[in-house]
Amino acid sequence: MKEIIAMHGWAGDSNQWSNWEQIFKCYEWEWRNYERGYTALSPHIPKWNHNSNQVKLKRVAICHSLGSHLIDKQVLYSATHVVLINSFSRFIPSGKENRPIKLALNRMMDAINTPNEASMLRKFHVKAYKPNHIDADSIESNLINISDLGRVKLKKDLKLLIDSDSLPIGLNTLANVLIVNSEEDNILANQTKAKLAEDLRKHLKFLPKIINLQDEGHSITKIKNIKKIKHWLEFDHAKNMV
Template sequence: MKQVITQHGWGLDQSFWDNYKIEFKKNGWHWQDNERGYFSKNVNQSKWITNNLNNQIKMVLCHSLGFHLIQENLLDEASHVVFINSFNNFLPSSKKRNLIYRSLKRMEKKIISFEAEAMLKEFINRSFSPNNVNINFQNMFYKNLESLNNNLLLKDLKKLYTNKDSLKNIEKNCNVIVIISKNDLILDQDSSHKFIELLNKKLTKKPTVIELSNQGHCLTNLNFYQIIERTLDNKYEK
């Protein structure tokens, strides 16, 4: 049995994955989405389906802050984890650190002042750049702005500038794929590279790193299933 559980990042919702899941489900994968609840009260925390089958794949897909939002027990039991523009510490150790920190504090002030809507629109556009915003997410976004959970947005935004000394628990024998977008306007490359360094120290098998051109912080306009399937075929035993 092949299972996928996803966790979207900050300012997004489960519709982020709508275009991803089509090919996975066509090819027999059981797909579940976690929902944080920024745009609705329909919060969801998925669970692995248990059975006695051998050679199961339990794959977690984490986008960005999603790594810090997903339940640890899912990571503990995962055979595979795919990190999409993820990080341990969002703030880089480079000279850009203070600049990015001040930007986060300005976003925080917008949320506190109930001016999150315009700020979020800018964030989403920058996240998908150099591509257009995914139409499924765009439709959800404009439809549900009135339901925006400002308290949760603020709470999770603080996680972006909270320093973490150690890596969140991942099974050391887990198969890990790290996807990095070369045109990411949100996550600094220094933070991506530090994350890979930590994974290299933690894992028995080094992670597979895939760099994508013409993609921003949020991936779109590509066959994500094909990327994952090829990687599994080339590196891992199913």
């Protein structure tokens, strides 16, 4: 049995997984989306369909960015495989890179539920997709449909991102972990990426695998790269002991 639960990141929604879901379902994967509910989409917390006693079971948690900290902890703990897409343990670097990042995050926090909110979110989405294109209509749709409860979650989750300083709670030490880094990511600092890899090596029984994508930004859009991740999930059998 092969099943996936996918968790989007801050200010995103489950629609970002439409291409992923289509590709994986063609190869007989069961796919379910976690929905935080920032916009008009109803919040949804999926659960695994199959129990851990089944032979050749793969339960995969795919998390984008802050999604690894937002996903249900029991879902994460029960995952046999975890894919961390441009994710982090500590978002704000501990070195001299941190001051401009802190200032930018605080400006984003202050903009929520003000006349500057739409402009801030629009800039964030464009920056997250660079160097790739994001459809302007989809951005505007998300900006218009943010709910009052969604704004509360935006603030709460941005604070979680700012305060993050360790691996997501619930990550099983026996999980097989794939780190996916985009080399043209305009959101994560290089020190942040290195910190995640370091923390995972200390935490996991098996060394994490790292894939670096040269032609992607913070959000993964290219079909060929989605298929690279699928290939790892289907054919990664060797485990390197720490």
